[in-house]
Amino acid sequence: MILLAVTTPAELAPEDSIFVRLAASCPADWRAYVEHDFVRQLADASLPEACFRHYLGQDYLFLMHFARAYGLAAFKSDDLNDMRRAAAALDALINAEMPLHVKYCQGWGLSEADMAALPEDPRNMAYTRFVLERGLAGDLLDLLVALAPCVVGYGEIGLHLKADPATRLENNPYRDWIETYAGADYQEVARGAVVQLDEVARRRIGEDPESSGRWPQLAETFGAATRLEIGFWDMGLSPADG
Amino acid sequence: MILLAVTTPAELAPEDSIFVRLAASCPADWRAYVEHDFVRQLADASLPEACFRHYLGQDYLFLMHFARAYGLAAFKSDDLNDMRRAAAALDALINAEMPLHVKYCQGWGLSEADMAALPEDPRNMAYTRFVLERGLAGDLLDLLVALAPCVVGYGEIGLHLKADPATRLENNPYRDWIETYAGADYQEVARGAVVQLDEVARRRIGEDPESSGRWPQLAETFGAATRLEIGFWDMGLSPADG
């Protein structure tokens, strides 16, 4: 089981990080998420354009709520260090990632007004609202664990695609997407999330996370968020079911 | 459009109540919810047992989060009157409705431990987390509007089934379900929710809700919750897709 789980490159998250331990607690789900057909089809350029466009539009709505989750993380922080990280993530999302996303989507014929007016797919809604609710019902650790499959997972997917000989960059309409998540900037964001998760976990559940009374619930949160990511890719592949 | 919308019997909610105005803002969705095939099949006893059992199990998880939403409503109340109503709803849910539900489910071969351990269907998750998040991001009115399609809608469904000649009670395995929501106790709960919604709306957006700047967003919340109810019935009809 453990062997199955360690799909995460060590340059992104060390084997003893809480992130890798959480991914190892739901190895089949984790693999189903990071190796999803949607990702494979992006890599070999076989993904139908309609699927990618549906994904892009929903991702715009997703990023809004994800940014709100980092506002919440700032509120839930106990010290200036955690507040700075949350504020930096919030700022990056709304002042860099979203404008980039908007510009990128324009290349695909989607205007920002179009995207803001899209009906939110329930599979999208389930994910963002789950994350926000975990953050409000629980503490900062619960919130960061719910955010991790997305933030770190996209970094892992980027590294996989970069390393995979099946990935085709030339004449791949999705090349920008691949290079964004494999790129140095995003990798630094993802590694930062791994480090913060370790720090907050150390303070809140100690050095030996699996022995903490909170471990089953944290693993459940991580697993649920991972399955909601799978649902997000599924939504990408079947845009009409929303 | 308006004619289409007024499916709600006046004994449950007066035509000028904010509840009826909200239902009238999304008439097709409202009708699709209260007249859903799942409901029709309950009424004429044609619903496959597996569908009902899936629904019952998910409803157990749903009721937990719904009860939490009433705890949140107590926190968000400004006066003792609203607090008492929230506390009464919370108490009714966890000390009356859930034990009743548990007992009822035992008759269908589902133990409480089974239900508590069920994987939560994403269509269930989307609904409850949406309601809780609305309640936390917005005010008490946002929360009550998100709760209304469920609380009042089940009352409307109960009345419809009772009045509909196509409803069959004899030898209908779902008779208890029908009689619960058509019954005097539940009708009082639903009417109470209509009254409270009117009172809180009057205080927060005035006598003419549609002219309030908040109306588009409140109607959007009500519509989204109604569509998530439709998703819940859909889930009931296709248990395997979860």
Place this chain on the structure above:
Amino acid sequence: MILLAVTTPAELAPEDSIFVRLAASCPADWRAYVEHDFVRQLADASLPEACFRHYLGQDYLFLMHFARAYGLAAFKSDDLNDMRRAAAALDALINAEMPLHVKYCQGWGLSEADMAALPEDPRNMAYTRFVLERGLAGDLLDLLVALAPCVVGYGEIGLHLKADPATRLENNPYRDWIETYAGADYQEVARGAVVQLDEVARRRIGEDPESSGRWPQLAETFGAATRLEIGFWDMGLSPADG
């Protein structure tokens, strides 16, 4: 230090309970709270009536926000057991304790409308808002720790007064107050809070609370709430400073 702290009778909270450990982390503050002059003057009937009336009026406002905190605890609960406890506390506060308080205050010439319209003393505000904010920024354990000095502390004060030969019951206008908190009903409430705190702490920080990374912050929360209780008694003794 430890000796100084164990003012809590074992019948209320066992020596190894997390409650006693928290009180032992701020022994001087704890003693200053439970043995405050306000309490001594209640016991020997020397408390000026104006002080008691100011306290009663502020306590009405306090109970409202305290009840809201239990609504929040219901929302933050992970299981039905914790939800039931929070709902029972909420119900007891608004449907038993507050009406009792109102009736009792009428005997002192304070009507409910008078009390609801009182300006909230900042020392009162500081306490209730601190508790609610801890509950929202942290998890259920943070919230219960912030609530404990009040819920359990009043139980301890009741037991002290009952056991203290300096306490005078005959012709003491505050006799009802003393007997309420020394009485079996309130003692059961306070013991229940001790038990729940232990259970939630076990699940969230394990068997050895002092070694948890959260201990310093939990002790800080408990200490701050205890000092805010001292401020509440101070407010009782100097009603004009509000």
Place this chain on the structure above:
Amino acid sequence: MILLAVTTPAELAPEDSIFVRLAASCPADWRAYVEHDFVRQLADASLPEACFRHYLGQDYLFLMHFARAYGLAAFKSDDLNDMRRAAAALDALINAEMPLHVKYCQGWGLSEADMAALPEDPRNMAYTRFVLERGLAGDLLDLLVALAPCVVGYGEIGLHLKADPATRLENNPYRDWIETYAGADYQEVARGAVVQLDEVARRRIGEDPESSGRWPQLAETFGAATRLEIGFWDMGLSPADG
């Protein structure tokens, strides 16, 4: 009454802004805050240094919680525009204002570690926790109204001091403080808060705020926050009472 209230220069907030209407709803409190002795003594350099140092240390703790409130505002925002404003305020507070404050305090012999370890004065606690709690129990408008007396009030105080012939800048140890809040950068922040408050109020309670059912409660929130500001200045003048 109205005449008494309009202490706010029109360059900061137009007479028909909701900010001026709120200040006009508690004119005596507003005046007592912006013309407090603490402010006068800053202006004429008569403020004892110990008072200023106590104020500076408590203000450090205050800014932390105020920054958290802007994180919360980002979470509670409905659109990207409000999110951007909240994120900008959060960023300004933790990445510009707090480092500036820390540097400034070093000039007064207060290190950041000293300040972070200070016991929080209950009069400080009452204010920040009130603001956060309003933001969580209510909606974005409730939160912005609770924040306004600080954000805009300091701008008004800065303008008053600049315009007042009694203000002495030469050889005034508090000159930097005065020039910060009178300066163009801070004035822009304060004016931005006035504009956002108007926009959010228009969307949530319409064009005629005083006729909204929420007006009494919003005015109460504004008045309470203003009185808590007075308490903050009082704390500055009597550092030992904390």
